Amino acid sequence: MDERFNVELEQLLQDRGRDFLSLSGVCKVMPSALRARLGLKSNSRVGEVQKALQPHMGRNLEIRKAGRSLCLVRRGEKDEMLLRSVQARPGKSPKTLRNSLPFTAAEFLRLTNSLLKEGRLRVELNARCEPLLFAVSPEGPPTLQPQPLALAPVPDAEAEKAVLRAAFQELEQGRIFVRICDLRRRLGWSREAFDSALARLRRERTVQLHSGDVSAMTQEELQDSFVDENGFRMLSLTWTEAR
Structure with missing residues (x-):
């Protein structure tokens, strides 16, 4: 592993405030000099990007699947990553959220149930009785800003x-x-x-x-x-x- 590549790749995620990013997105947004040193182009195939990045993962990075995409992921507390994702996208269904995160189905189920039991996540049902996930504020009663205008469209x-x-x-x-x-x-x-x-x-x-x-x-x-x-x-x- 080349430590310089590892540091630059982690910095790329950190600069964007991201826990993970698709490999195609990583390839497009990385500095051209870094891309050239890795032997990549802005339109390189995902398999080529994976092959170039894999040797430089170390203990702080890994490549995982999120939905249908391969992603560069910062290692860390998975429950905190899930919580940050809910905070960034409140009111998403568990199924929608699961398909966008780099967790296996078993991991997502375990993490979600754990956060619900700890009172750090809550569930609301919309007008279609679909469960929606929200983060609970540690400072007081759970609120969401801005509030959705409607949880389900009106029939008219x-x-x-x-x-x-x-x-x-x-x-x-x-x-x-x-x-x-x-x-x-x-x-x-x-x-x-x-x-x-x-x-x-x-x-x-x-x-x-x-x-x-x-x-x-x-x-x-x-x-x-x-x-x-x-x-x-x-x-x-x-x-x-x-x-």
């Missing part, structure tokens, strides 16, 4: 559109585009309900969806984007209906 199409538009306007802040992953997280709806509502608004020409450069996005942000009926991944939207 116009009311549903109004809730979506309100969330869009909160995130817009003078910008033209709003990232779909941010809107999805703001609303806290189930994946099926959100995708269905967004597809309907697109068909009605209420919103326009846009693709873009995915290189700067995390794996979790990509998972929370939108894939249309033609298989194209859409990253942002604009509200085209007069407001």
